[in-house]
Amino acid sequence: MIRKIFFACSLMLALDLRATEAFPRDVQKFIDDREGCDHMRGEEPEPGDRQRARELKREMDRLCKGTDRKLAQLKKKYAASAIVMKRLGEFDPQIEAAVPEK
Known part of the structure; x- marks a missing residue:
């Protein structure tokens, strides 16, 4: 039983790491x-x-700070990569004005 749990956790971790490695640094x-x-x-x-x-x-x-600009730069740089563009498209392109000044 413990081996099955360990195997399942190892598999999930490996899949998660592979998904992370799919993107440029x-x-x-x-x-x-x-x-x-x-x-x-x-x-x-x-x-x-x-x-x-x-x-x-x-x-x-x-x-x-700077994420609106960085997102635009990355979208331009990786415009030919569907997987990168799909992931970057999940982020709101303009949030800095919405970050409250406290």
Whole structure:
């Protein structure tokens, strides 16, 4: 039973790693940063929690700034790659104006 579970987990990990390797390094870095950005944009600090608000702002600054421009550059660079364009097409092309100033 444990071997079956281990095998299933190993297989899922291998498939996940292969999917990650399907993208060029610059595209994967963008995906990782942008997914982090999108996560931070969805976070709401408790009212009055200034420390958490600062943490969220710092992380959004780090992960979100420049992503609109970077997404446009990557789409131009990889326009001939259907798999890359499909993945990049999942991201909203203009989010920086929507990132709140806290």
